[in-house]
Amino acid sequence: MNIINIEHISKIYQVGSEEVHALADVSLRINKNEYVAIMGPSGSGKSTLMNMLGCLDTPTSGKYEFTGVNVSQMSDNELAKIRNKEIGFVFQTFNLLPRSDALHNVELPLIYAGIPSTERKERAAQALIDVGLGDRMHHKPNELSGGQRQRVAVARAIVTNPSIILADEPTGNLDSKTGEEIMLLFNEIYEKGNTIILVTHEEYIAEHAARIIRLKDGFIENDEIVASRYIPNFKSTQDN
Amino acid sequence: MRHFVFEVRESLMIALRAIRANKVRSVLTMLGIVIGITSVVLMTTAIKGIDNAFQSGISALGSDVLYIDKWAWFGNVDWWKLRNRRNINMDHYEKFKAQAKLPLAVAPVINSRQTIKYGDRRVESVFLNGSTSDYLATTNFTFDLGRFYSEIESSSSRYVAVLGSEVAKNLFPLGDALDKAIKIGGVNFKVVGVLAEQGSFILGSFNPDNQAFVPIGTIFKHFLGQSFGSITINVRAQTPALVEETKAEAEGIMRKIRGLSYHEENDFSINQQEGLMSNYNQVVGVIQVAGLFITGLALFVGAIGIMNIMFVSVKERTKEIGIRKAIGAKKRTILGQFIFESATICLLGGLIGLLLAILLSMMVEQFLPTSVQYDAVILAIVISLITGVVAGFAPAYTAAKMDPVEALRYE
Numbered sequence: 014m015n016i017i018n019i020e021h022i023s024k025i026y027q028v029g030s031e032e033v034h035a036l037a038d039v040s041l042r043i044n045k046n047e048y049v050a051i052m053g054p055s056g057s058g059k060s061t062l063m064n065m066l067g068c069l070d071t072p073t074s075g076k077y078e079f080t081g082v083n084v085s086q087m088s089d090n091e092l093a094k095i096r097n098k099e100i101g102f103v104f105q106t107f108n109l110l111p112r113s114d115a116l117h118n119v120e121l122p123l124i125y126a127g128i129p130s131t132e133r134k135e136r137a138a139q140a141l142i143d144v145g146l147g148d149r150m151h152h153k154p155n156e157l158s159g160g161q162r163q164r165v166a167v168a169r170a171i172v173t174n175p176s177i178i179l180a181d182e183p184t185g186n187l188d189s190k191t192g193e194e195i196m197l198l199f200n201e202i203y204e205k206g207n208t209i210i211l212v213t214h215e216e217y218i219a220e221h222a223a224r225i226i227r228l229k230d231g232f233i234e235n236d237e238i239v240a241s242r243y244i245p246n247f248k249s250t251q252d253n
Numbered sequence: 254m255r256h257f258v259f260e261v262r263e264s265l266m267i268a269l270r271a272i273r274a275n276k277v278r279s280v281l282t283m284l285g286i287v288i289g290i291t292s293v294v295l296m297t298t299a300i301k302g303i304d305n306a307f308q309s310g311i312s313a314l315g316s317d318v319l320y321i322d323k324w325a326w327f328g329n330v331d332w333w334k335l336r337n338r339r340n341i342n343m344d345h346y347e348k349f350k351a352q353a354k355l356p357l358a359v360a361p362v363i364n365s366r367q368t369i370k371y372g373d374r375r376v377e378s379v380f381l382n383g384s385t386s387d388y389l390a391t392t393n394f395t396f397d398l399g400r401f402y403s404e405i406e407s408s409s410s411r412y413v414a415v416l417g418s419e420v421a422k423n424l425f426p427l428g429d430a431l432d433k434a435i436k437i438g439g440v441n442f443k444v445v446g447v448l449a450e451q452g453s454f455i456l457g458s459f460n461p462d463n464q465a466f467v468p469i470g471t472i473f474k475h476f477l478g479q480s481f482g483s484i485t486i487n488v489r490a491q492t493p494a495l496v497e498e499t500k501a502e503a504e505g506i507m508r509k510i511r512g513l514s515y516h517e518e519n520d521f522s523i524n525q526q527e528g529l530m531s532n533y534n535q536v537v538g539v540i541q542v543a544g545l546f547i548t549g550l551a552l553f554v555g556a557i558g559i560m561n562i563m564f565v566s567v568k569e570r571t572k573e574i575g576i577r578k579a580i581g582a583k584k585r586t587i588l589g590q591f592i593f594e595s596a597t598i599c600l601l602g603g604l605i606g607l608l609l610a611i612l613l614s615m616m617v618e619q620f621l622p623t624s625v626q627y628d629a630v631i632l633a634i635v636i637s638l639i640t641g642v643v644a645g646f647a648p649a650y651t652a653a654k655m656d657p658v659e660a661l662r663y664e
C-alpha cells in the first residue's frame with residue numbers, strides 16, 4: 014500500500030527578486046514498511062522534501078496524497094493533527110524541550126493527542142525503555158549525552174505509533190559510534206514493520222536503508238533499491 | 254473536552270516552568286500588576302469605608318427628620334444673606350409646635366462645645382445639645398444605660414445629662430456612669446443615660462458619639478444667653494412618606510410666624526438628610542472617578558509590561574514553538590499556552606497585590622470602618638485575569654501563527 018504518493022511537486026522560494034526552486038517537479042511513491050534514505054549535496058532540497066513529506070510545509074504546486082488522503086490543500090489544524098497522529102520526526106539537533114525531562118518530552122505528542130495521563134505516562138515510559146533509556150526518564154536534556162538525547166527524540170517519534178518516521182540527518186551531530194547506535198534503533202523499528210525515511214550525507218548511513226533516493230538541484234537524480242542493505246547487529250555497538 | 258483539560262494542564266505546567274526559569278524577570282513584570290491590583294482593592298475598600306462611615310452617621314440623622322434652621326446646609330444662598338437672617342428663638346419654636354399638625358415630634362435644639370469632667374478625667378470639646386424631652390422622638394437613639402431626660406426634668410431645666418457612648422467611655426471606663434455627678438463647663442450635672450454607639454460621621458469633624466444632651470434651659474442659663482445663637486427646630490414626620498407634606502406645612506407655618514409677606518423669600522432653611530446625601534454622592538463620585546482613572550492607569554502600564562515581556566518570551570521560545578507544532582500542537586493550543594502563561598503571571602501578581610492591599614487596609618482601618626470584602630477579592634482576581642488575557646493575546650497570536658519550518662530553523 015502507498016503511504017506516500019507525491020506527483021509533480023515543486024517548492025519555490027522567493028528570495029528578493031530571485032526564485033529558488035528548492036524542489037522542481039518531484040514525483041515519488043513510498044510504500045508501507047519501506048526504509049528509504051534520501052541523499053544529495055547540500056542545498057539539493059532534502060530538508061525541503063522532508064518538511065513536505067512531514068506535512069510541516071505545503072508545496073507551491075503539485076499533489077501530495079498521504080495514506081490515500083490528499084493533504085496538499087489541508088488547513089493548518091488538519092495538518093497538525095496528521096503530524097501528531099501519523100508522523101514521527103527525528104531532527105539532527107534533537108529538538109527536545111530543554112526545561113522538560115525525558116519522560117515529559119516523550120509524553121508531549123500524547124498530550125496533544127488527548128491521551129489520559131496514566132496511559133500517557135505508561136506509553137511514554139515504555140517508549141523510553143524500548144530505546145534503552147529506562148533509567149534516564151527524569152533527566153533533562155542537558156543532563157543527557159548527545160546519543161541519549163537522540164534516543165529520547167526517537168522515543169518521542171515512535172510513541173504515537175505513527176505511519177512513518179522521518180529523520181533529517183539523525184546522526185549528523187553524533188560521533189560515528191553513537192550514530193551507529195541510533196541506526197541500530199532505526200533498524201529495530203523498521204523490522205517491527207514501520208516505515209522510515211531518513212536524510213543523510215554519509216554513504217555508510219544510507220546503506221542501512223533498503224532504497225536510496227538521490228536528489229540534485231531539487232529533482233530526483235536517482236532512485237534505486239539497495240541489493241543487500243547493511244544490517245547492524247547488536248553486538249557491534251555493545252562491545253565496550 | 255478531555256483534550257481541552259489536558260491542554261490547560263499542560264499550559265499551566267509550561268507557564269509555571271517558564272516563570273520559574275525566569276524568576277527575576279517574572280517578578281519585575283508582575284510588579285506593575287501588583288501595584289495596579291493593590292490600588293484597585295485599596296480604592297474599593299476605601300470607598301466602601303467612606304460609605305460605611307457616612308451611612309451609619311447619616312442614619313443617626315434619620316431620613317424623616319427636617320431641620321428648620323437659620324443656616325442652609327447646602328445650596329447657593331450667599332453666606333452674608335444667611336448671616337443677616339433673624340435668629341430662630343424659643344418663641345418661634347413654641348408657636349410652631351402649637352400650630353403644626355403633621356409632625357410626630359418637634360424639638361428645639363441649641364448647641365455648644367463644652368468640656369466635661371468626672372474626677373480627674375475629662376473630655377474636651379463635647380458637642381453639647383440642649384433640647385426638650387421631645388428630642389428623643391426625633392431620633393433613633395438606643396440606650397446602653399438609663400434613659401433620656403423626662404418632660405418634667407426638661408421643662409424645669411434640671412441638671413441632668415445624657416452622654417454619647419464615646420464621652421461615657423472616656424469618663425467612665427468601667428461603664429458605671431449612671432447617677433454619677435459630672436461637671437459640664439464647670440456646672441454640676443447628674444448622668445441619667447448613656448447612648449449606644451452610633452458610628453463615626455465622616456464628613457467634617459462631627460462625631461455623633463461625642464455628644465451630650467441636657468435640658469435646653471440649662472444651656473441658655475449657663476452656656477449662652479437666650480438672645481445669642483439661633484436654635485434649630487427638629488421636626489420628625491410621622492412616616493417617611495409624609496416628609497414632603499410635613500415640610501410644606503412647616504414652611505407655611507414658619508413664614509407666618511416670621512411675618513413674611515408673600516413676595517419675601519424665606520428667612521430660614523428647612524434642611525434634610527437628603528441634601529446631605531446628594532452632596533455626599535457628588536464627593537464620592539469624584540473620588541471614584543479619580544480612583545478609577547489612577548487604578549486604570551496603573552493596570553494599563555502593568556498590562557503593557559506584561560505584553561512586552563510576553564513578546565520577548567515568544568521570540569526566545571521560537572524553537573520550542575516549532576517543536577511543539579511539529580509534533581502536533583494546533584494553533585489554538587499555542588495561542589492558549591501563551592495566553593495562559595500571561596494570565597498566570599497576572600494572576601500571581603494579582604494575588605500578591607491582594608495580599609498587599611489586605612495588609613495596607615489594616616492600616617486604613619485605623620481611620621475608616623472597613624476591611625477588604627469578598628467582592629474586592631473577586632474583583633482583583635477577575636481584573637488580573639482579564640489583564641493577563643488581554644495583554645497576552647497579541648504575543649500569543651504571533652506565536653500561534655508562526656510557520657513551523659521557520660520556527661524550527663530559528664537559532
Ligand SMILES: Nc1ncnc2c1ncn2[C@@H]1O[C@H](COP(=O)(O)OP(=O)(O)OP(=O)(O)O)[C@@H](O)[C@H]1O
Nearest residue numbers: 026027028033035054055056057058059060061062
Ligand atoms: N525559507 C527559505 N527561503 C528561501 N530559500 C530557502 C528556504 N529554505 C530553503 N531554501 C533554499 O532551498 C534550497 C534547498 O534547501 P534545503 O534546506 O532543502 O537543502 P538540503 O538539501 O536540506 O541541504 P543541507 O544538506 O545543507 O541540509 C536551498 O537552495 C535553500 O537555499
Ligand SMILES: [Mg+2]
Nearest residue numbers: 059060061181
Ligand atoms: Mg537539510
